[in-house]
Amino acid sequence: GGIGLGLSIVSRITQLHHGQFFLQNRQETSGTRAWVRLKKDQYVANQI
Numbered sequence: 001g002g003i004g005l006g007l008s009i010v011s012r013i014t015q016l017h018h019g020q021f022f023l024q025n026r027q028e029t030s031g032t033r034a035w036v037r038l039k040k041d042q043y044v045a046n047q048i
Contacts, residue, residue: 007023014036018039019036019038020036022035022036
């Protein structure tokens with residue numbers, strides 16, 4: 001259920017971070033697979 005806001009929110013946040021958002025219909029099962037790709041900031045990564 002739901003009203004479909006989740007995918008729109010994830011898509012917009014991903015765009016704001018210059019990332020990529022993918023959806024794939026899984027024909028072998030009933031469902032959809034989702035991926036989010038974001039670039040790692042070298043400076044932040046070294047601070048962790």
